[in-house]
Amino acid sequence: MAHDSISAQFLLGAAKPDQFPDHSYPEVAMVGRSNVGKSSLINAILRTGMVARVSQTPGKTQEANFFLTDLGVCFVDLPGYGYAAVSKVRRGEFSTLIQAYVAHRMNVRTVIALIDARHDPMPMDLSMLESLEFAGKPFVVALTKCDKLRDSDVEARTEQVRGVVSQCRFAIDVVATSASTGLGRQSLIGIIKRARDNQFTPS
Numbered sequence: 407m408a409h410d411s412i413s414a415q416f417l418l419g420a421a422k423p424d425q426f427p428d429h430s431y432p433e434v435a436m437v438g439r440s441n442v443g444k445s446s447l448i449n450a451i452l453r454t455g456m457v458a459r460v461s462q463t464p465g466k467t468q469e470a471n472f473f474l475t476d477l478g479v480c481f482v483d484l485p486g487y488g489y490a491a492v493s494k495v496r497r498g499e500f501s502t503l504i505q506a507y508v509a510h511r512m513n514v515r516t517v518i519a520l521i522d523a524r525h526d527p528m529p530m531d532l533s534m535l536e537s538l539e540f541a542g543k544p545f546v547v548a549l550t551k552c553d554k555l556r557d558s559d560v561e562a563r564t565e566q567v568r569g570v571v572s573q574c575r576f577a578i579d580v581v582a583t584s585a586s587t588g589l590g591r592q593s594l595i596g597i598i599k600r601a602r603d604n605q606f607t608p609s
């Protein structure tokens with residue numbers, strides 16, 4: 407086990423908001439499209455093996471999974487949005503669970519909003535950022551799968567997304583990440599610790 411690994415234990419999976427755990431731990435939540443790499447990023451941050459389940463088939467899990475880490479922070483792996491087969495009516499909306507979490511969960515200190523670095527942010531990614539800003543939740547954008555891009559393309563994407571969030575009061579940063587190489591891990595851990603210690607207040 408790597409010396410800087412972070413241990414964690416699975417607390418529970420919640421299918422409905424009333425099943426969210428009743429505790430006072432600060433929480434950091436992962437939101438993003440199905441298959442964008444939320445569970446992989448949790449595992450990459452922890453470096454203690456497969457704590458969060460990673461799958462090849464998107465949209466499989468519809469639960470919010472809570473993991474208590476020895477950072478004193480609870481990680482929340484939210485279901486992915488945008489999986490077309492979930493429901494036509496709901497396409498373009500977030501699931502009730504994600505909305506409820508983002509809008510009402512008191513424990514949340516920061517949200518990690520994941521966007522695939524290989525593509526322009528999709529309309530649903532932009533509405534997710536909008537809801538975070540509207541809800542007044544500090545958020546950091548993690549650009550995922552950067553190992554699949556050239557460094558120059560990673561830089562260009564980072565600059566593009568920085569431009570997108572430049573007017574957002576609650577945007578903390580845009581971080582290039584890779585669950586494969588560990589890119590961005592230290593930056594995210596730094597942000598998570600500052601969030602835990604309540605160091606983010608809007609400008």
Ligand SMILES: Nc1nc2c(ncn2[C@@H]2O[C@H](COP(=O)(O)OP(=O)(O)OP(=O)(O)O)[C@@H](O)[C@H]2O)c(=O)[nH]1
Nearest residue numbers: 440441442443444445446460461465486551584585
């Ligand atoms: N190359 C590369 N592949 C990645 C990376 N992160 C995730 N993947 C792959 O992308 C796929 C989806 O990863 P998950 O972590 O399950 O994605 P998710 O966002 O949790 O997906 P849902 O739970 O369905 O919403 C898997 O095949 C991962 O191996 C990354 O940084 N680099």
Ligand SMILES: [Mg+2]
Nearest residue numbers: 444445459460
């Ligand atoms: Mg997942």
